[in-house]
Amino acid sequence: MSILAKVTAVWGAPDSGKTTFAVKLAAAIYDNYNSTVMLVCPDMETPTLPVLFPNAKRDDLSSIGAVLAKTDVTKDDVILHTVSIRGMENFGVVGFKDGENKYTYPSFDEVKVRALFAALTDNAQVIVVDCTSSLSNPISAYAVKYADEVIRIAAPTLKSISWQSSQLALYADPVYKLDRQIQGLNVPDGELYMPLEEARAHIADVRFSVPYCRAVKQQMLDGKLWKSVKDRDFNKKFRALVEKVV
Numbered sequence: 001m002s003i004l005a006k007v008t009a010v011w012g013a014p015d016s017g018k019t020t021f022a023v024k025l026a027a028a029i030y031d032n033y034n035s036t037v038m039l040v041c042p043d044m045e046t047p048t049l050p051v052l053f054p055n056a057k058r059d060d061l062s063s064i065g066a067v068l069a070k071t072d073v074t075k076d077d078v079i080l081h082t083v084s085i086r087g088m089e090n091f092g093v094v095g096f097k098d099g100e101n102k103y104t105y106p107s108f109d110e111v112k113v114r115a116l117f118a119a120l121t122d123n124a125q126v127i128v129v130d131c132t133s134s135l136s137n138p139i140s141a142y143a144v145k146y147a148d149e150v151i152r153i154a155a156p157t158l159k160s161i162s163w164q165s166s167q168l169a170l171y172a173d174p175v176y177k178l179d180r181q182i183q184g185l186n187v188p189d190g191e192l193y194m195p196l197e198e199a200r201a202h203i204a205d206v207r208f209s210v211p212y213c214r215a216v217k218q219q220m221l222d223g224k225l226w227k228s229v230k231d232r233d234f235n236k237k238f239r240a241l242v243e244k245v246v
C-alpha cells in the first residue's frame with residue numbers, strides 16, 4: 001500500500017456497529033483533517049450503498065463490482081465508480097448496489113483486490129474499510145490482513161462475545177496480526193440493559209468505547225450518517241479516536 005495513504009480496516013462481530021463506526025470515523029477524519037477520504041464498503045450479502053444512500057436513484061449509484069470485473073483495475077475507473085456526497089468534496093464511497101450479490105460479477109481474487117487498494121491509495125490520503133464479519137469476502141480479508149491498522153468492534157452482547165470466541169481462533173496465522181488489532185466496544189442499543197462491565201470481562205483488552213447515541217441510530221434510518229450529531233459525549237469520543245488514527 002502507498003506510504004502516503006493510510007488504510008484503516010473496521011472489523012468485528014455482526015451487528016456490533018461496524019458500518020456506523022466506519023462512516024463516523026471516515027466523516028470525522030474528513031471534517032477534522034481536511035483529507036481526501038475514501039470509505040470502502042465490501043459487503044456483497046447486504047450491499048451497503050442502498051443502506052447509506054436510501055434516497056438516491058439506483059442509477060445514481062455506481063458499483064465497485066464493475067471495476068473489479070475488468071481485466072485491469074485502473075485509478076480512473078475507481079474514480080468513475082465512486083459515489084460522492086453533495087457538499088463533501090474529496091469524500092468518496094465505494095461499494096455494491098441494490099440487488100447485487102457475489103454472482104453479479106465474475107469472482108475476483110487477492111491480486112485484483114490488491115490492485116483496487118493500489119488505485120484507492122493513489123486517489124485518497126485516508127481509506128476506511130467497513131469490513132464484513134466474514135472474511136470469505138475477499139476485500140474484507142485483504143483489508144484485515146494488510147491495513148495499516150485494524151479496529152475491531154464488539155458490542156456488549158452475548159452475540160459479539162460468541163463471534164469473537166468462534167472467529168478469532170480462525171485467524172491465528174501471524175498474517176492477521178490479531179495482537180495488533182485495536183479492540184473497541186460500541187453500544188448499538190439504548191433501549192435495553194447491556195452489561196458493559198461484564199462484556200469487558202469477556203472481550204480482552206478493550207482500548208476505547210463508543211456510547212449509544214439515539215441521533216446516530218436515526219441518521220442511519222434517514223441515510224444521513226455522515227452528518228454530525230449534537231451529542232457531546234459521542235463527538236468527544238470520535239475526536240479522540242481520529243487523533244489516534246490519523
Ligand SMILES: Nc1ncnc2c1ncn2[C@@H]1O[C@H](COP(=O)(O)OP(=O)(O)OP(=O)(O)O)[C@@H](O)[C@H]1O
Pocket residue numbers: 013014015016017018019020021046132133186187188189210211212213214216217218220221
Ligand atoms: N453508537 C451507536 N449509537 C446508536 N446506534 C448505533 C450505534 N452503533 C450502531 N448503532 C445501530 O445499531 C445497528 C447496527 O449497526 P451497524 O449496521 O452499523 O452494525 P454492523 O456491525 O455494520 O452490522 P452488520 O454485521 O450487519 O454489517 C444499526 O441500527 C445502527 O444504527
Ligand SMILES: [Mg+2]
Pocket residue numbers: 018019020130
Ligand atoms: Mg455493516
